[in-house]
Amino acid sequence: MTQRGTSEELGVAVIGTGRMGADHVRRIQQVISGARVAAVVDVDAGRAETVAAPVGGCTAYTDPAAAMAAADVDAVLVASPGPAHEAALLTAFEHDLPVLCEKPLTPDAASALRVLEAELALGRRRVQVGFMRRYDAEYMKLKSLLETGQLGRPLMLHNRHRNAASPPGFTSDMLISDSVAHETDVTRWLLGHEITAVTVLRPRPSANAPDDLQDPQFVLFETDGGVVVDVEMFVNCGFGYQVQAEIVCERGTARIGDGHAMVTNMAGRWSGTIAQDFTERFADAYDRELQAWVDATRRGRVSGPSVWDGYAAAAVCEAGVRALEEGGRVEVELVERPALYR
Ligand code: NAD
Numbered sequence: 001m002t003q004r005g006t007s008e009e010l011g012v013a014v015i016g017t018g019r020m021g022a023d024h025v026r027r028i029q030q031v032i033s034g035a036r037v038a039a040v041v042d043v044d045a046g047r048a049e050t051v052a053a054p055v056g057g058c059t060a061y062t063d064p065a066a067a068m069a070a071a072d073v074d075a076v077l078v079a080s081p082g083p084a085h086e087a088a089l090l091t092a093f094e095h096d097l098p099v100l101c102e103k104p105l106t107p108d109a110a111s112a113l114r115v116l117e118a119e120l121a122l123g124r125r126r127v128q129v130g131f132m133r134r135y136d137a138e139y140m141k142l143k144s145l146l147e148t149g150q151l152g153r154p155l156m157l158h159n160r161h162r163n164a165a166s167p168p169g170f171t172s173d174m175l176i177s178d179s180v181a182h183e184t185d186v187t188r189w190l191l192g193h194e195i196t197a198v199t200v201l202r203p204r205p206s207a208n209a210p211d212d213l214q215d216p217q218f219v220l221f222e223t224d225g226g227v228v229v230d231v232e233m234f235v236n237c238g239f240g241y242q243v244q245a246e247i248v249c250e251r252g253t254a255r256i257g258d259g260h261a262m263v264t265n266m267a268g269r270w271s272g273t274i275a276q277d278f279t280e281r282f283a284d285a286y287d288r289e290l291q292a293w294v295d296a297t298r299r300g301r302v303s304g305p306s307v308w309d310g311y312a313a314a315a316v317c318e319a320g321v322r323a324l325e326e327g328g329r330v331e332v333e334l335v336e337r338p339a340l341y342r
């Protein structure tokens with residue numbers, strides 16, 4: 001294994017130093033091996049400097065292109081908000097740098113397609129998309145079980161995705177494009193199907209949600225393999241962070257996400273705790289995701305969710321946002337899958 005501080009370590013530029021970016025800086029420096037944070041970038045100069053300060057040899061920038069041009073930067077981790085991803089990705093392609101891009105790849109299908117076409121023009125994959133549930137121990141177990149075929153063919157998939165509270169500025173569209181984006185990827189990855197149509201039902205909004213936020217939402221996917229998938233998306237449930245999935249197959253069912261790592265029995269009651277946010281619930285998954293990216297990059301490879309996966313998720317979310325706004329069932333339109341992603 002490479003020793004920290006040696007020149008063999010991958011010099012990473014982390015773009016965006018908010019909740020996820022700062023957590024990834026900590027992870028690269030303290031948890032995973034084979035990489036170091038060479039640069040951080042934020043349009044908020046003070047935030048970039050605060051995050052860079054405790055990291056030896058890390059330069060703070062406000063311009064992503066300047067960081068990507070630096071001699072000690074070998075790879076890029078994009079953790080700015082979704083609308084800023086396209087520009088960062090296209091700049092990384094100009095510098096021929098490998099990228100781990102937080103989900104969503106981009107917020108809409110047209111911009112995701114532009115990124116896909118730019119990567120196709122390079123002639124090889126450069127990007128791993130941050131759909132980290134593929135690296136979660138429970139989701140991995142569920143996927144392995146399905147692959148054994150013991151349960152028979154999947155028929156239905158139920159998902160529950162609950163956040164304790166939505167951040168300021170979170171809109172009704174974002175329940176789909178920022179949150180249900182994860183279930184689009186989980187559905188496609190677990191089943192190996194494309195999602196063909198989306199319907200969004202609007203339960204009455206919770207009194208605990210900010211005014212004008214349609215929260216919760218009940219989302220239905222249909223797949224090209226005939227599976228029906230539902231997602232309860234509730235971003236102001238108040239009590240914690242919960243992500244659960246139950247697959248119903250011809251010969252049985254399997255369920256993950258109950259999160260009972262420890263149950264306490266006391267005074268006539270049993271109890272446990274519920275994670276409060278994604279950094280806690282998916283800590284192991286983020287660690288595995290980043291280690292896999294660093295390991296593959298150092299071998300000159302690209303693995304994990306691809307730009308095609310990011311584009312397909314963006315197209316499904318775009319159909320979902322239309323279904324939310326217009327009502328009814330909206331079909332998903334995808335371009336033909338290029339050979340690079342088969
Ligand atoms: P955030 O708002 O906390 O942080 C974003 C940071 O990016 C801010 O500091 C902002 O100043 C900076 N920024 C904005 N535009 C920029 C630009 N053009 N260049 C550089 N910096 C810029 O957001 P967050 O919650 O950290 O989310 C960041 C990304 O991570 C989003 O894509 C989001 O969807 C994703 N995310 C993923 C997960 C997950 O579970 N995988 C969880 C949360 C967020």
Ligand code: ISE
Nearest residue numbers: 162163178179180182235278
């Ligand atoms: C956030 O961006 C994430 O990706 C979290 O995993 C998700 O639970 C949350 O709803 C999103 O806003």
